[in-house]
Amino acid sequence: MKILVCLKQVPDTTKVEIDEQTGVLKRDGVDSKMNPYDLYALETSLRIKEQMGGKVTVLTMGPPQAKAVIKEAYMMGADEGYLISDRSFAGSDVLATAYTIAQAIKVIGEQDLIICGKQTTDGDTAQVGPAMAELLGIPHVAWVNLIKDITAEAITVSQDMANSVETVEITFPCLITVEKDIYQPRLPSYRKKLLTEDRPIKVLSLKDFLDQDESHYGLKGSATQVERIFPPDNEVEQEVWVGEGVDLASRIADKLKELRFI
């Protein structure tokens, strides 16, 4: 079975700041890590491989330092890894990202199963997976929190739908995005680290793709444009009460009465 997992490198904090003057993100000095939700995607692929045999390929789209997440995936047991990187990919929105990764997958070769994390902690859209499935012309199931059965032709999964759980069977080739309660991710192994130290990471750039039209990628290939970014507006008219606990309690009670909650 050929399984491919999409991993993204994200900033190791959600405490990003923006420059009030320029409105630009301050990214300097922020450490990076693998998108935490993608660890579950990787773990899922490794479990399926353990059961069914086959090969786990991982890929990430990002700047050269994103290779770090491929190395981490090797330490967890991935067999082969690709970095998708090119200057012209910069500034991609969901559509351009999904298109770029879909192009890469066409070069890497057809997969039986593609697994994505449910969302990233920076882009935070949960859209790249389903969009990619569409561009590859394969079906998808999102929010998978349990794998019930897997055969050579199809996979049966539970899909977490807020108020209900849907059990569906989906035939290969297909894409799933997985929830974090699916499996506990294993830790990277030091032994594997030694074993994979020299394992190459293949790099794909625009020149390797079938569609080399630059206008389909990066900022130019993006359908959405960010007009501006700004800090959230926290200003509210407020009342601040200090004093003895007893007094505070009666002030709250009075206000609740006034607002007709009691």
Place this chain on the structure above:
Amino acid sequence: MINVYKNKCNLCGRCIEVCPFGAVERLKDTIQITAGCKLCKLCIKNCPEDALYLGSELKKEVSKDEWKGVMVYVEHEEGEIHPVTFELIGKARELANKIKHPVYCILIGSQVQNLARELLYYGVDKVFVYDDVELKWFRSDSYTLVFEDCINKTKPSIVLVGATSVGRSLAPRVAARFKTGLTADCTVLDVKENTDLVQIRPAFGGNIMAQIVTTNSRPQMATVRYKVMEPAQRVEQIKGEVINYFYPKANFDSKIRVLDVSRKERKANISEADVIVVAGRGIKEKKDMQMVKELADLLNGQVAATRSLIEAGWASHNQQIGLSGRTVRPKLIITCGVSGAVQFVAGMQGSEYIFAINKDVNAPIFKIAHYCAVGDLYEIVPKLIEHIKQVKQIYK
């Protein structure tokens, strides 16, 4: 514009021969299509290697006038319309009035005629219905197919979808099919005179807000967070109509088979609650959760918690508010010993009245709370409970 897959092309020159306009040239090691090209596509048809393709179609300037209407995707389950739908209709009407467009709904499912009719009471102009047993359950591929069909038939300028599990699985697929933009999880929407949708969403865990536009493709798509928009009001007079569309069944050909759908046990659901009392790490022991529960009960509300307490196992996962929990928008929320980390605040800042109890006057929760009680919750909450009991006694 016609493009060349450089790694497929073997430079055989067939395209140069067949081009009636002499618009294909061979440069050193590539084929180039020049300005003389009239897009007759003979070169594409004749290429033995399939190395030519019609590209850049999505870069064409869209003509915005051809796209009219604000369409809302109707989410429903077991014969009930999901409340986010009414919020979207409310917003759609507001946007549509600004640009003088109609409001549409797309309703996909099986035996949904009564729902279609109900939607008309919310001021919708047209409800497009795909009613078919094959569409009983959500399946990403078949739903995308009929959604595409509806967009092709009606050409809406804007499509709004609830940022729910179904919405966030379906919308990206539809958007990708139209190679158009989709902004996820919007909290503010507006529209410009030229029909460009202004989409504002929190990014990086609510630390910043981003304003996003889709200027050169249609339809413009957005998923919208539940419980941030004002719902449309039900009215007595209806003026819209229901239009049934049919899609030839044979073409569904879904690769997904739904084997079972089971309801999750509907435990106390904080997303629906009008009143919420939140326990934070200021609560020192598990047994003190009882005090929070008592306060919530007296106010006919639900108990929620911050992630720290969920991780400690003092409350269950579906009680978590915040970025990795639920978004709530109750009429009243009282936080007890909650610092107000951005990830928490992201999930509750839309609440109508926010009361915060915290002994640290510098706690960030006080930046967003309307009523800030600076003091020890262990002194305040028991007294507050007493007060409320007294008041209730009087009214009995």
